[in-house]
Amino acid sequence: MFHQQDHLKSQLQDSPPASRQLFHCHECGKQYNTQLGYRRHLVAAHSAAAGLPCPEGAPSLLEHLSSHIDRPPPSEANASATVPVRERKYSCERCDRRFYTRKDVRRHAVVHTGRRDFLCPRCAQRFGRRDHLTRHLKKSHAQESRLMPPCAPSTPVATPSPAPPQGSVKEEPSPVACDMGSVSKEPMETFSRDMYNSYPMANAVPGMGHPHGLMQGSLSSSMGVARHMPPQSSHPHHHHLQPPVAPQQQPYSNMARYQHGSTSYPRADVDSFLLDLQSAPPPHLGAVNSSTSTSASPQREVPGEGVCAGSDPHLLSRSPAITSTELSCTTNMDLGPLLGFLPFSLPPYSPHMGMGGLVMSYPPATTTTSPSSSSTGLSSQAPGPFTFFQPPQAHVPQGPGAHNHSQLPQAYSSPAMSTSSALPHYYQAFQQ
């Protein structure tokens, strides 16, 4: 019936996934980065010409589809005679929404909890579901991912963590999922895991209202990305581990988290977050130790990370100090060692730095002039923990083009060195 859709379907199947493929409109030659964009174009521009109009007279595809609501598909019309009509017999206790399966209800719970345990290692954006993060990585960071050297999946390096990755909390998926371990089928994903694994982050702080909402620290570690606690948490622990970053960096990382504030984050959430920025206490490792040692388990990500770290030449080439730190981090949350190995002193805490979330920053020099500093292409994007922690002086405002954007994940670029063109508008809004 919908020739265009069939066409699209076949085209999608032919297209390699996980890459930023283009969707070409054979009618007008237009290209789209997303399937949705292409489909919308088809519906809007070629539906009439292609004979898409529904036989029933629906003016648009969407309207046509809506006409089928509560009606079995034509192909199943006959079968429906013998198959009882499905009903949404599982309802959400908090909103009375109904679903076809219980797992859908559980997954739906995230809507109420507001938890966003899946953090993008590249832009610090958070997602409530793993598949959302996966999709985000594929869509938004596909190109960056391709620069990453594939992580040998068959190279078992790290000792699998005994702790089940996500099992503790079923109703509310633990942040652990961030390890992306199960998603590591592509270079990009491999990179993600690397990001997660380098350093454990301070996690749940007692009384923070995030019992299991541990931001598996590993993620932010190598990337220097702050693993933000869910909005509910009024005391982000990420400030426990505060790398010396330019004042603007933190706002940026936080900002990324709220880039879709209007829809993704309730106003209150944003407000509370801003409050955190202003009231965040100086990094305090002690708090981290005491609070994290019993809670969550950043270690959970260890397995995935270990694998990557072990198989990734880039990671192997890192400083031994880092390696040892990582190892220690995998077993406990004591961040003392973590900070101890830092080659530089942490900058004095400043409210302007916001919650000390770890923020990844690319050293202007290394990222722009020596992408090959490390043995792998990944180096240019994931130069290693040390490179992410830039001495304050490194963040000197630079003119546009001061660094090569094509080789860097824009999101990771230090705001200080980022030009207005390097970041989406909503990112820029946070750079003030």
Next chain:
DNA sequence: CACTGCCTCGACACATGG
């Protein structure tokens, strides 16, 4: 049955041109 991931749609934000 639970977990995972893909597909799809709706909503929103942003960019651009009139």
Next chain:
DNA sequence: CCATGTGTCGAGGCAGTG
């Protein structure tokens, strides 16, 4: 300023797998 086009994300449906 507004309309339009496009990209992205939240969320639900559902199939595959163990």
